Amino acid sequence: MxxxxxxxxxxxxxxxxxxxxxxxxxxxxxxxxxxxxxxxxxxxxxxxxxxxxxxxxxxxxxxxxxxxxxxxxxxxxxxxxxxxxxxxxxxxxxxxxxxxxxxxxxxxxxxxxxxxxxxIWSQGFSEPEAGSDLASLRTRAEKVEGGYIVSGRKTWTSWGQFARWCGVLARTDPDVPKHKGISLLMVDMESEGAQTFPLVQMTGDAEFTETLFERVFVPDENVVGQPGDGWNLALDILAHERGPLVVRRQVEIAVGFEGIVENARRLVAAGVLADDARLRERVGRAWAQLRMLEAYAAGLMGHLVHGDLGPEASIGKRLVTEVEQAVFELGFDILGASRGLAEDAVPGMNADKWTRDYLYSRAASIYGGAAEIQRGIIAQRVLGLPRA
Ligand SMILES: Cc1cc2nc3c(=O)[nH]c(=O)nc-3n(C[C@H](O)[C@H](O)[C@H](O)COP(=O)(O)OP(=O)(O)OC[C@H]3O[C@@H](n4cnc5c(N)ncnc54)[C@H](O)[C@@H]3O)c2cc1C
Missing domain, CATH: 1.10.540.10 (Acyl-CoA dehydrogenase/oxidase, N-terminal domain)
Known part of the structure; x- marks a missing residue:
């Protein structure tokens, strides 16, 4: 303890x-x-x-x-x-x-x-037919004596196969407008009827699962907040996961960038990579993007500390995504043909890691709210533009 x-x-x-x-x-x-x-x-x-x-x-x-x-x-x-x-x-x-x-x-x-x-916990929000439009979710939680019976299918559940508990959004009242009839339930994944099926990503890892609930009993005491509060709780979760993600990720990308520059030096010294103007320009551009991201993240940290982080977290999420994808694409390109070799072209280059980082970076414009959704939030809630 x-x-x-x-x-x-x-x-x-x-x-x-x-x-x-x-x-x-x-x-x-x-x-x-x-x-x-x-x-x-x-x-x-x-x-x-x-x-x-x-x-x-x-x-x-x-x-x-x-x-x-x-x-x-x-x-x-x-x-x-x-x-x-x-x-x-x-x-x-x-x-x-x-x-x-x-x-x-x-x-x-x-x-x-x-x-x-x-x-270990997982997050059971997305469904095959409800991702960006989360409020359309179909998983049901039917009221019974002492609790709820949950039935439905979730997908893209990160690390679902390792989780003992899943925070599940389910519809507890089908007779009210769709945002109002949703509740957040903590489901014990050891319950009868709860199953996970790993899904393999392009990195080769099965990092998430399809998660099936077939008449899973969840006791009343495992509802978070009041029944029907689920949508507000989901918004709280989504808003609060973005800020910490941006703060952590921008440092991880900066550390990654140092490794990429180190790799470039090694490959240039070994005569495998040409030290040309185009390479220098891309490295310089990525460095500048990182400094811009750092500056924005510093502002977000202030909001996190004061507990008043609003929709500007979506600007951070867009920025971190763009910089992450640019930096790790640079890391991948620098490896060039050598990334196909079983052994590193130059010792210590760790080509496998950089290839995975590049592939994983493609997911950044989807998880935690897809890029278009973040832009919509920025347009409407930060800039006050009307809905299209
Ligand atoms: C690595 C990773 C981990 C994840 N982990 C989890 C997890 O642990 N738990 C969980 O519940 N979910 C998780 N997700 C799912 C993620 O939240 C969804 O993929 C995301 O919300 C998008 O939903 P979707 O895949 O159904 O795409 P869709 O909503 O079908 O979107 C498809 C495309 O259409 C665009 N689009 C959709 N609606 C609009 C609109 N109104 N205006 C403009 N464009 C629009 C989207 O931006 C996207 O480009 C994860 C996803 C990834 C990639």
Whole structure:
């Protein structure tokens, strides 16, 4: 259990950096099935050492502290090129909303194992026929004595095959306008009738699942907020996952960029890559994009710390996506023909990693709200333009 009433993280920065330099695992396999248990171990280590509880309520397994601590931790982890802990969906997506809207009993039951990675969470929002238009979801939760019977099919459930719990949006009232009849239920994936089917991405990993609920019983105490509050809770989740994602990701991309420049140097020195004006221009352009992103993210951090992050998170999401795709495409192109070789053309280049990073970057304009949806939010809610 993490210590309570600890010093603010800002006063322990040197200690945190030393710890990360010593303890960050550097030898994780890329294959997700082999990697995942190591990510669980990493989360436990972070928690047991007293770092991961920062920004979470002390009475529910955290260290206390506030959003500043969370921002600092996520930036320092990214700077240390530390892997993302296994329970990220719990930590960044479901947990903050559960902390705000859950009952004390729910927080007591769910937050401590979520923080330590003892229970992994997934997010069951998207369906085959409801992605951007999430309010059209068809998964039903029918009221019965003591709870609900959930039936339906979710898709693109990240790390669904590893999750013990899934935060599921389901329709509890089909007779009211579609945004109003939705509830958020915490579904135990060990229940009878809950099943996951891994889906393989172009990276080769089965990072998400199709998730099937066939008459799964969910007790009343596992509804978050009031029945029918689900749409507002979903908006809270979506709004709050974007800010932390941008803050973390921009540092991860900057660290990635340094590795890409290092690779370019190696390949140029080995005579495999031409040091021409076009290469220099692309590297310079990516560097400038990164500085712009950093500046925007600094503003977002301010909003996160003050708890007043609004629709401008969508600008951050668009920016981070564009920069991520440009930077990792550069990394991929620099490898050139050598990326097809079984061995690195120049020792230590790690072509496999850069190829995966490039392929994964293509998903950034889809997850967390597709690019067109973010642009719509910017047009209507930031700029106040009328709906088309
Ligand atoms: C890596 C990854 C991880 C994910 N993890 C999860 C997860 O854990 N849980 C979960 O629930 N979901 C997850 N998703 C799903 C993700 O939230 C959806 O893919 C996303 O919301 C888009 O929905 P869709 O795929 O149904 O596409 P659609 O909504 O069908 O969109 C298809 C295209 O049409 C465009 N479009 C749609 N509506 C409009 C409009 N009104 N105006 C203009 N253009 C429009 C979209 O921008 C997109 O380009 C994940 C997705 C990815 C890629």
């Amino acid at each position: 993490a210590a309570t009433a600890v010093k603010p993280l800002a006063d322990r920065l040197d200690e945190l950096r030393d710890w990360l330099a010593r303890e960050t695992p550097r030898d994780l396999p890329y294959d997700l099935d082999a990697r995942f248990p190591r990510l669980v171990e990493w989360q436990r280590k972070l928690y047991d050492a007293g770092w991961l509880g920062y920004g979470w309520p002390a009475e529910f397994g955290g260290n206390g502290g506030g959003p500043t601590d969370k921002v600092i931790l996520s930036v320092e982890l990214a700077r240390a090129a530390a892997p993302v802990p296994a329970g990220t969906i719990g930590l960044e997506v479901i947990g903050p909303t559960l902390t705000r809207f859950g009952t004390d009993a729910q927080r007591r039951r769910f937050l401590p194992p979520m923080l330590r990675g003892d229970e």
